[in-house]
Amino acid sequence: MQTGSGFLRQSPLVWYGFFIIITLLAMVYSLLTGVIKIQTGHLFELIASIWNTDAATGKEALILWNLRMPRAVLSLSVGAALAVSGASMQGIFRNPLVEPGLVGISAGSALAAACVLVFVFPVMGDVSPATSSLILPLSAFAGGLTSTLIIYYIGRNESIAILILAGVAINALCGALIGWVIYYADDSALRSFTFWSLGDLSGANWKSFLIASPFIWLPVLYLCRQHRDLDMLSLGDRQAFHAGIQVESVKKRNIMAVAMAVGASVSLSGAIGFIGLVVPHMIRMMFGPSHKNLMILSVFVGGSLMMLADTFSRTWVQPAELPVGIVTAMIGSPFFIYLIFNTKNKKLL
Amino acid sequence: MRIFALCLIRLIINYMDRLRSIIGIFLLAVIISCQPVKDNRQEETEDLRIISIGGAISETISALGLEHNIIAIDQTSTYPPALSEKVQLGFRNSISAESILALNADIIIAGKENIESTLVESLRQMGQEVYVIEQNFSLTGSHALIAELGKLLGRQEKAYALREALQESMDAISPIENKPRALFIYARGKGAMQVSGHGTSAHAFMEISGFENAMQSISQFKPLTPEALIAADPDVLIFFESGWQSLGGADGIMEIPGIAQTKAGKTRNFVTMDGLKMLSFSSRLPEAILELRNKYNNNLQ
Numbered sequence: 001m002q003t004g005s006g007f008l009r010q011s012p013l014v015w016y017g018f019f020i021i022i023t024l025l026a027m028v029y030s031l032l033t034g035v036i037k038i039q040t041g042h043l044f045e046l047i048a049s050i051w052n053t054d055a056a057t058g059k060e061a062l063i064l065w066n067l068r069m070p071r072a073v074l075s076l077s078v079g080a081a082l083a084v085s086g087a088s089m090q091g092i093f094r095n096p097l098v099e100p101g102l103v104g105i106s107a108g109s110a111l112a113a114a115c116v117l118v119f120v121f122p123v124m125g126d127v128s129p130a131t132s133s134l135i136l137p138l139s140a141f142a143g144g145l146t147s148t149l150i151i152y153y154i155g156r157n158e159s160i161a162i163l164i165l166a167g168v169a170i171n172a173l174c175g176a177l178i179g180w181v182i183y184y185a186d187d188s189a190l191r192s193f194t195f196w197s198l199g200d201l202s203g204a205n206w207k208s209f210l211i212a213s214p215f216i217w218l219p220v221l222y223l224c225r226q227h228r229d230l231d232m233l234s235l236g237d238r239q240a241f242h243a244g245i246q247v248e249s250v251k252k253r254n255i256m257a258v259a260m261a262v263g264a265s266v267s268l269s270g271a272i273g274f275i276g277l278v279v280p281h282m283i284r285m286m287f288g289p290s291h292k293n294l295m296i297l298s299v300f301v302g303g304s305l306m307m308l309a310d311t312f313s314r315t316w317v318q319p320a321e322l323p324v325g326i327v328t329a330m331i332g333s334p335f336f337i338y339l340i341f342n343t344k345n346k347k348l349l
Numbered sequence: 350m351r352i353f354a355l356c357l358i359r360l361i362i363n364y365m366d367r368l369r370s371i372i373g374i375f376l377l378a379v380i381i382s383c384q385p386v387k388d389n390r391q392e393e394t395e396d397l398r399i400i401s402i403g404g405a406i407s408e409t410i411s412a413l414g415l416e417h418n419i420i421a422i423d424q425t426s427t428y429p430p431a432l433s434e435k436v437q438l439g440f441r442n443s444i445s446a447e448s449i450l451a452l453n454a455d456i457i458i459a460g461k462e463n464i465e466s467t468l469v470e471s472l473r474q475m476g477q478e479v480y481v482i483e484q485n486f487s488l489t490g491s492h493a494l495i496a497e498l499g500k501l502l503g504r505q506e507k508a509y510a511l512r513e514a515l516q517e518s519m520d521a522i523s524p525i526e527n528k529p530r531a532l533f534i535y536a537r538g539k540g541a542m543q544v545s546g547h548g549t550s551a552h553a554f555m556e557i558s559g560f561e562n563a564m565q566s567i568s569q570f571k572p573l574t575p576e577a578l579i580a581a582d583p584d585v586l587i588f589f590e591s592g593w594q595s596l597g598g599a600d601g602i603m604e605i606p607g608i609a610q611t612k613a614g615k616t617r618n619f620v621t622m623d624g625l626k627m628l629s630f631s632s633r634l635p636e637a638i639l640e641l642r643n644k645y646n647n648n649l650q
Contacts, residue, residue, distance in 0.1 A: 035451045059450060062475045067447050169640025183571075202445060203467045319421075319448030 019300035026304035030072045030311040057226035071204040076303035078269045081216045081261040083302020085275030091230035098277035100262040103167040104147040107174035109266035112143025118185045137212045141263030148304040199272035199325025219257035227291035272325045274332025279309045363426045403460030405629035413504040421646030486553035491630045518635035525559035531582035532563040536592035542573040558638045586613045589624040618648040
């Protein structure tokens with residue numbers, strides 16, 4: 001496998017700085033853009049207005065602090081979680097096609113969330129938004145973890161192809177079960193459910209973000225620290241074992257972390273495709289397969305791409321909104337096809 | 350001397366400025382303190398800016414004579430046709446809080462079915478006045494909707510007149526003996542056809558029109574199957590006009606498995622209705638009932 005050019009690999013710190021700046025610029029852009037225009041100079045006054053209650057009552061400040069800011073940080077978190085999870089899964093399974101969606105995490109999370117929405121909430125009566133924003137991430141995490149563990153145990157001592165086939169089967173099963181749950185859904189549950197299949201960040205608010213952010217960021221940080229083990233694993237299970245890596249336990253711990261991060265993001269934003277698949281490939285093309293750069297840069301590239309995609313989803317069909325999953329798939333699929341051709345030519349895959 | 354005069358003028362202007370703002374604050378205080386005393390909002394509604402979300406609500410607000418106060422609507426608000434000139438916010442999930450805020454509305458009135466509860470919560474947090482109406486699909490519900498909006502918008506008299514007219518027209522509708530069995534098919538193309546069981550607004554409309562819902566055994570909307578269709582054996586099939594077109598008219602409908610074996614299929618007794626008119630349970634309810642009955646009777650002849 002060919003690695004990135006020498007210059008790119010030798011100065012990672014410069015590139016970390018570069019991508020941090022890109023992420024900040026993406027955030028500023030997403031905060032400035034929307035139905036109501038905010039001037040660039042005014043933005044920083046508005047951000048400062050949080051310490052000055054008089055200025056914080058204006059409409060622009062309300063929009064910035066209650067709508068755009070939580071949405072920007074949520075999309076940053078979700079994008080980072082998906083990209084890092086994708087990178088980690090591709091490392092564990094040593095397969096470039098794996099993404100959280102393919103090994104059943106997203107489908108399992110969505111199924112659990114659907115069950116809770118359709119069967120549990122109606123029984124509980126009027127559920128306060130605070131309760132639902134706690135129960136939904138937890139059940140989505142449980143669902144994602146369960147489906148991933150099932151797939152993991154089916155393919156445990158088999159080849160990776162078996163594991164991926166198991167993922168396809170569990171995905172199909174979850175899809176069928178979701179369809180079955182929808183059959184029992186009443187009209188309103190059904191409508192809020194389209195959210196799970198297409199991905200949507202419009203429900204972002206501080207409360208649900210604060211509840212879910214530890215579930216997202218702790219596993220993301222943990223996954224970023226696993227780069228050495230993943231580098232070893234990429235040599236093959238046996239080689240990694242001889243290098244002193246507890247192969248099974250490393251895999252299991254990574255899968256747990258991925259399930260937690262993706263489960264929590266799915267519960268807040270629905271199943272968003274392509275970020276987990278495309279972002280790690282982009283970075284690998286530029287910086288080679290070393291997991292240290294891959295994991296850390298995935299956080300920034302995944303986060304900023306997601307923020308931009310969400311900004312487009314808010315503004316394309318003004319004054320209405322598109323589900324963000326449509327945007328990521330529309331940008332992601334052509335880019336992925338380009339990647340396939342490109343890597344085929346360079347024999348990178 | 351001249352400088353002194355200029356300074357004096359400056360001082361006076363400054364003072365006037367301050368005076369103006371003091372007078373402004375004083376006036377504002379007077380207005381605010383007066384507000385609770387006024388129980389009739391008639392005068393205030395002259396330039397009230399309303400965002401109306403939900404077909405039945407937009408229709409009723411317009412019927413109350415406040416059509417020009419509506420500044421924005423959602424996709425379900427299709428009647429009266431003049432509403433199409435208002436800002437279109439989209440459909441339920443795609444309605445964005447920021448667009449609503451940008452419109453500077455005084456009040457947002459929404460049907461519970463037509464708006465996400467999270468959107469309502471976040472709008473209220475940002476100080477918007479959101480009034481959510483849960484509609485009951487019955488004649489009492491229609492009265493309640495008109496009365497509630499009339500009271501909210503200070504048009505009690507107009508609401509009273511609307512309700513009188515509604516009750517009069519409803520009283521004039523004679524009951525039907527031997528209720529025909531009707532089936533409502535909600536279609537979005539041939540692959541997506543659903544029938545309405547009890548608990549749906551379509552069920553309520555059929556019952557209030559003097560028809561019997563042929564699908565008594567199911568609740569909510571369920572996918573249509575040929576066997577269930579033959580077992581239900583309805584006398585008449587009801588479609589939305591949009592659904593009728595998506596199925597390719599009467600000939601297209603006859604090709605749906607099971608239809609030809611029902612009484613409705615044999616006599617080609619198909620009725621199309623405007624979706625909003627049929628299911629909004631607004632002041633147009635009697636009109637919708639008579640339309641269904643007339644179309645059914647015309648098909649019989």
